[in-house]
Amino acid sequence: MDELMLQVRGLCVRSEQGRVLVEVPRLSLRRGEALGIAGASGAGKSTLLFALAGLVPGARGQICWQGQDLLAMPARRRAAFRADHIGLVFQDHMLFEELDAPANAAIQAGFRPRAERAALRAEGGRLLAALGLAGKGADVARLSGGERQRVAVARALAHRPPVLLADEPTASLDAATAEALTGDLLADTGPDRGRARRSLIVVSHDPALLARMDRVIRLDHGRMIDPAEAAA
């Protein structure tokens, strides 16, 4: 049995008005596993994903990453945990337009200890090259949508997090570019690889992407349609 990466218990997110946005009694994920989250627009997919990253203020319950409950942590430790353990990719790239691609990829160098900065920059550069962006992106605003999203992936992975969370990463891409990006997201995941593997959670309604996931959960009005999908 592979180790448990994530274990969610009794997660409930309410809006300020008290409306239930997401209610997930149980959900778990193993190391190296790729999980898809599907559902109609407004079903609560993004809310669930950001709650898993500790970014949703109204979340209640337990979100245990490798045994550590994110929701029980003070804000400062939660941020540090994100910086160390989680990679985030957003639907609309969310690049720092004022920085070039390498600086975007190594954004954590600004607040990481001095000793880690060089390695972070090197890994960011390696990822950009691996994603086919070597020598590109002096001005990230001039890159295509697919290239910008790959810069975002490099930024999410440069600090080598054990888990990558992506919110509709292919929504603005054509089919061929989307397929290539899906491959990039899935790199280093899988059941038995020689080195430390990465878990992946992707929100999407792209059937081609969802088909390549190990498992897919579907949300409707914040609730999982088939609770059997909850366990790994």
Place this chain on the structure above:
Amino acid sequence: MMDLWYGLPAGAQDALMLAALIGPVLVLALVLLRGFAPGALVGAMLWRFRWPAGIFTLVVALAVAVGVGLIAQERGLRQGTARAADGFDIVVTAPGSEVTMMLAAVYLQPTDAPLLDGATFAAIAQDPRVTLAAPLAFGDSYGAAPLVGTTAEFVSHLSSGPLAEGRMFAAHAEAVAGAHAALPIGAQFTPAHGIGAGADSHAHAHAELTVVGRMPVTGTPWDTALIVPIEAVWEVHGLANGHAPDGEAEGEETHDHEHADHRHSQAPLGRPFDPAYFPGTPAIVVKADGLAASYALRSDWTRDQQTMAFFPGAVLAQLYGLMGNLRAAMSLIALLSQALVAVSVLVGLFILTGLFARQLALLRALGAPARYVLAVVWSFCAVLLGCGAILGLAGGFAASWALARILSARTGVALPATLGWAEVHLVAGFALVALIFALVPAIGALRQPVLARLRS
């Protein structure tokens, strides 16, 4: 503790004061930035938002420059006017307003003053404690230059040395020009009666004077004047010339007569004057032999209904005291306007940080510590405020320098334009307050909901 402070030399006090103002900024910077490297991000954000940031910096610089300029200008005026009065130890006039008579004698502001007679002048001039006594005569002009009548002795005293060019007047029809007066050596002119627009240029049509020398710069309004023997002023007004007609002269002749071609060249020039032929003088400048003698002379020649003696320096000090009260009232207004500037700075910082609210939310989503976000916002603001403060200091100094030049040219009072500790302290104090203020939008940015910012 206080004794220790007051025991320090002024320069050390000023430097310590500056350190006390800059120190907290450095501590704040150290606390915020320690272990972080926000430079690349802050630099890129500054470049991306260079227009709004540049305009904000200019507004800050303008506000700082006004404060710096006012302080520098006020001090320059005080020093310049005081220095202009240096050559005028004691002034004796008919009783009246000391300020009016000081303005007339030192700053050559036209006034109608009652005259002192020859006996009074003789008594002062013969006092053993007096080392210099010079009668002054004003009221005429040539173009923009006031005409002043006095003695060669006083011209030398005011020049504190030899003339800059040419020679001293040695005859009634000769004149010495002030350093900045428009007439060159050799120029001839006919003085007009009165000063300014009302001057009557035909009243003295029979009198023609020649410039024979030029005084060095004295830093007083006398630099713009034309100085003639007082005898010449008396004569153009059809009065006796201070000396008995030929053959009746008492006392020794002190001047040689190398310019025999001039109309009045045979008449003596300068002291001693014959009281019987002395038409009167509105003001006598006196220099005494030592400080004690000065005070004794001032009290001796302050006589009811007859004469008034005063130190122009002391009158100026009184005026500054008065202006000091005015300054206190002004500084209250200044404080209010500073508060307005502070509020504008705060609003400006909020608007600027609002420009990159999305980047800040993104940083926090990616797990940046709150202190790093504070450091980014604060550094951004600190660069703008620091540039604004330094630009303001330079701009304020430049403005006060330019203004001093213009005022000097207009009044002849040499106004020094220097950068003093007061301005440096003002700017450092401003920077301290503004950089603490800069924490407010930085903390405000931290209170923004991360997700809402990312989704909007």
